[in-house]
Amino acid sequence: MPSPSQAPAAAHPPLQPQPTSLRASLHDRGQRLTPQRQRVLGLFEGLGEGRHLSAEEVHQRLLGAQARVSLATVYRTLRLLSSMGLLQELELPEGGRRFELAGDAHRDHHHLVCVRCGRTEEFENPQVLAAGEAAASGHGFRLVECVLNVRALCPGCIAND
């Protein structure tokens, strides 16, 4: 269950941007809340959990939403939000860097990718998380996240084989 950050007053829908907590997090680091940063985070929150975008895709979507943000700022913001723990960078095979909304739910969030056409499915499996935790604690590590990348052939590509 996702823990509410720090908004005890009103119950708000999960897809809604949370400028309050974003501002607070930024302020703790001596940084500022700008429309660009709200836009980027809001974009991911609007997508919902588990959806991932490349820097270029973020840029295009923001332009499409009439939000004037430069690509350089998109890169800077993605890095900032990742370092704040609000976004997470993920590794997909043969692709590029992508980012998605961070959250406890993502500690058990995995990818099934077709090695031929790139089609991607997502799934969860608590046993994977358990295995990750076992491996981490077995080596004295503290788990941050675990991601299972399953590389496979999708039905369409099997048929074309």
Next chain:
Amino acid sequence: MPSPSQAPAAAHPPLQPQPTSLRASLHDRGQRLTPQRQRVLGLFEGLGEGRHLSAEEVHQRLLGAQARVSLATVYRTLRLLSSMGLLQELELPEGGRRFELAGDAHRDHHHLVCVRCGRTEEFENPQVLAAGEAAASGHGFRLVECVLNVRALCPGCIAND
């Protein structure tokens, strides 16, 4: 226990290059066995399973071993050997592309990476493989490989926290 590939005649140490099967695989594709290709594959075989290198590292190691191979050829060869299924490209967080020797053993070969210092441990866990197979077949996919990337903090970095 690693299964022997296809050398029923003599028991040879697993670290030995196998020019015969490499030549055969290349020949099937109308391609040639060159010293450079032997060198690159031999380097990985000499490392043993589960060790991974970037293109730059491959190049440096070959130069150090007095093998004159251009970086462009390293890139071309890594791609070729990957497409032949002899090497596999893997995705590590915050790093770059890396390659490792392919093999059945690697379908259950996972990484525990410190998100701060990059320290990497490797481990196996059959339950992870089972989860990957379940996910693949559940979506109609045919499993190629599954890799669990566990991002965590290592003991040293926890202490410096």
Next chain:
DNA sequence: GTCGATGCAAAGGCTTTGCACAGCC
């Protein structure tokens, strides 16, 4: 001897950075 592979260097993406201006606090 033929046709593919290599080496070199230039081109190509994607990402980061320097600097002056704009805007949050």
Next chain:
DNA sequence: GGCTGTGCAAAGCCTTTGCATCGAC
């Protein structure tokens, strides 16, 4: 009003590609 963030464009990796030569078959 100070100081951080932004936009623009140039610089920087890493990787791929064109072309003449070399070498495996």
